[in-house]
Amino acid sequence: MKEKNPWHTPVTIIITVIGVIAIVALVTVAVLQNRPLPQKYKYGIVLDAGSSHTALYIYEWPAEKDNNTGRVEQTYSCKVKGPGISSYASAPLKAGESLSVCMQEAKQRVPGRRHSQTPLYLGATAGMRLLNSENSSASDKVFQAVEEALQKFPFSFQGARILSGQEEGAFGWITVNYLDDRLKQGLETKGALDLGGASTQISFVSDNYDGSESPDNAVTFRLYGNDYNLYTHSFLCYGKDQALRMTLAQQTQSGPGTINDPCFHPGYTESRNYSVLYDSPCVSDRKPQGPPANFTHIGTGDFQQCQEVVKRIFNSTHCKYSQCSFNGVFQPLLQGPFGAFSAYYFVMNFLNLTDTSIPLEAVREKLGHYCATPWNQLKQQHPKVKLKYLSEYCFSGTYILTLLTEVYNFTSENYPNIKFIREIKGSDAGWTLGYMLNLTNMIPAEAPDSPPLPHAGYVSIVTVIAILLLVLFILSLRPLWPLCSKRPQIV
Numbered sequence: 204m205k206e207k208n209p210w211h212t213p214v215t216i217i218i219t220v221i222g223v224i225a226i227v228a229l230v231t232v233a234v235l236q237n238r239p240l241p242q243k244y245k246y247g248i249v250l251d252a253g254s255s256h257t258a259l260y261i262y263e264w265p266a267e268k269d270n271n272t273g274r275v276e277q278t279y280s281c282k283v284k285g286p287g288i289s290s291y292a293s294a295p296l297k298a299g300e301s302l303s304v305c306m307q308e309a310k311q312r313v314p315g316r317r318h319s320q321t322p323l324y325l326g327a328t329a330g331m332r333l334l335n336s337e338n339s340s341a342s343d344k345v346f347q348a349v350e351e352a353l354q355k356f357p358f359s360f361q362g363a364r365i366l367s368g369q370e371e372g373a374f375g376w377i378t379v380n381y382l383d384d385r386l387k388q389g390l391e392t393k394g395a396l397d398l399g400g401a402s403t404q405i406s407f408v409s410d411n412y413d414g415s416e417s418p419d420n421a422v423t424f425r426l427y428g429n430d431y432n433l434y435t436h437s438f439l440c441y442g443k444d445q446a447l448r449m450t451l452a453q454q455t456q457s458g459p460g461t462i463n464d465p466c467f468h469p470g471y472t473e474s475r476n477y478s479v480l481y482d483s484p485c486v487s488d489r490k491p492q493g494p495p496a497n498f499t500h501i502g503t504g505d506f507q508q509c510q511e512v513v514k515r516i517f518n519s520t521h522c523k524y525s526q527c528s529f530n531g532v533f534q535p536l537l538q539g540p541f542g543a544f545s546a547y548y549f550v551m552n553f554l555n556l557t558d559t560s561i562p563l564e565a566v567r568e569k570l571g572h573y574c575a576t577p578w579n580q581l582k583q584q585h586p587k588v589k590l591k592y593l594s595e596y597c598f599s600g601t602y603i604l605t606l607l608t609e610v611y612n613f614t615s616e617n618y619p620n621i622k623f624i625r626e627i628k629g630s631d632a633g634w635t636l637g638y639m640l641n642l643t644n645m646i647p648a649e650a651p652d653s654p655p656l657p658h659a660g661y662v663s664i665v666t667v668i669a670i671l672l673l674v675l676f677i678l679s680l681r682p683l684w685p686l687c688s689k690r691p692q693i694v
């Protein structure tokens with residue numbers, strides 16, 4: 204007679220069914236009880252008042268995880284129409300008014316119930332540094348107007364101020380490394396290269412820099428339990444717009460009526476006003492004596508010669524340290540990967556030169572070819588690009604290559620360590636995120652305690668243990684199995 208399968212007896216079936224129900228119930232309770240609560244978000248707003256324009260950024264992060272890392276994201280950015288706030292020195296109220304469109308938009312984007320808890324910061328960079336140095340009462344008036352305008356919004360306004368060059372460099376470095384998740388994980392950090400219109404920053408960690416040589420360039424942090432000695436320097440007047448002024452000033456020292464400029468395209472002709480050109484503290488002390496009102500700016504489109512003219516704005520004759528970049532500023536040996544953003548990216552992206560695996564020589568050749576392109580032809584090829592930008596890409600590209608290779612000392616070997624970036628994981632590379640993380644204390648000095656298990660791990664372990672218990676239970680009933688399988692005896 205065939206033995207009946209013991210698993211098919213009523214008792215084992217009942218035990219199994221109850222067991223399965225128990226497991227399902229246990230796992231359901233575990234899942235529901237430990238389910239992450241519905242996400243609530245917090246917000247922060249930073250206005251980047253740059254020399255050329257102002258931009259507004261909204262950041263968002265899960266409300267319970269202020270201290271956790273990598274979770275702050277940029278959700279919105281708005282470019283303010285018009286020039287930077289430093290250009291409103293003679294009409295300060297307009298500086299405040301200019302912000303209103305982006306601020307209204309921010310009011311729509313941040314949920315109403317969060318408005319009053321949302322910090323709002325305005326940080327101004329080199330344009331306001333220059334205005335403040337030449338006319339501090341004018342810069343005070345601009346700030347007053349801007350503050351009055353921002354206070355009218357329902358956010359928690361935390362003030363408007365000028366960032367020091369050091370802060371601008373260091374916060375750019377924090378942004379890049381935070382978004383890359385390098386800080387929390389204690390990984391090798393990435394240097395930050397920021398090119399603005401009126402200043403440029405270089406920031407990196409180097410093994411041969413502990414801050415003792417040229418302490419002014421040192422910023423030390425303790426972040427997530429790791430110590431960092433950052434080298435940073437901001438070169439005022441060496442943003443690309445002021446650098447262009449200095450390069451033009453270099454070529455108009457004798458006050459000529461015409462200059463042939465190798466950094467502009469053949470066929471480019473523009474009348475420029477001497478007073479306008481020299482109206483900046485970066486060049487005002489070099490204004491020629493009794494020049495004509497205007498000069499004719501003619502392009503010749505020669506990259507090699509352009510590089511020679513650009514080099515002349517960097518003074519590398521004196522250095523009281525072991526080594527310098529230029530103008531007597533200490534710079535340690537370059538080390539590690541670098542992210543180059545802001546105008547570095549805009550310019551190199553336009554020129555199709557963001558790929559740094561292209562050998563430097565080939566990059567120079569391409570740029571040489573671009574600079575030699577006739578102005579009329581370029582205008583036809585790029586009808587939508589702003590003429591001011593279009594006319595200056597040859598100069599800007601040459602300036603960038605000269606700065607990187609002749610001044611900071613990037614070579615063919617380490618040029619590929621540079622990545623030209625606009626954003627990382629959807630957030631723009633720039634100083635604003637680092638600034639906000641710092642002011643909201645969102646990067647802890649010590650590593651945060653993490654929960655022993657993530658939610659999914661917890662649920663999996665409960666499920667596995669429950670199944671094991673059931674199997675053990677069924678196995679423990681083994682002595683009863685023969686009983687269950689006995690067929691009723693017919694006497």
Ligand SMILES: Nc1ncnc2c1ncn2[C@@H]1O[C@H](COP(=O)(O)OP(=O)(O)O)[C@@H](O)[C@H]1O
Pocket residue numbers: 252253254255256287328329330398399400401402403442443444545546549550592
């Ligand atoms: N699409 C673009 N093409 C070329 N240059 C650009 C573009 N967008 C912005 N820029 C330039 O990037 C620079 C940004 O500098 P900005 O942040 O305003 O100044 P700073 O940081 O010195 O205060 C300016 O020189 C501006 O002209």
Ligand SMILES: [Ca+2]
Pocket residue numbers: 253254328398399400545
């Ligand atoms: Ca900037």
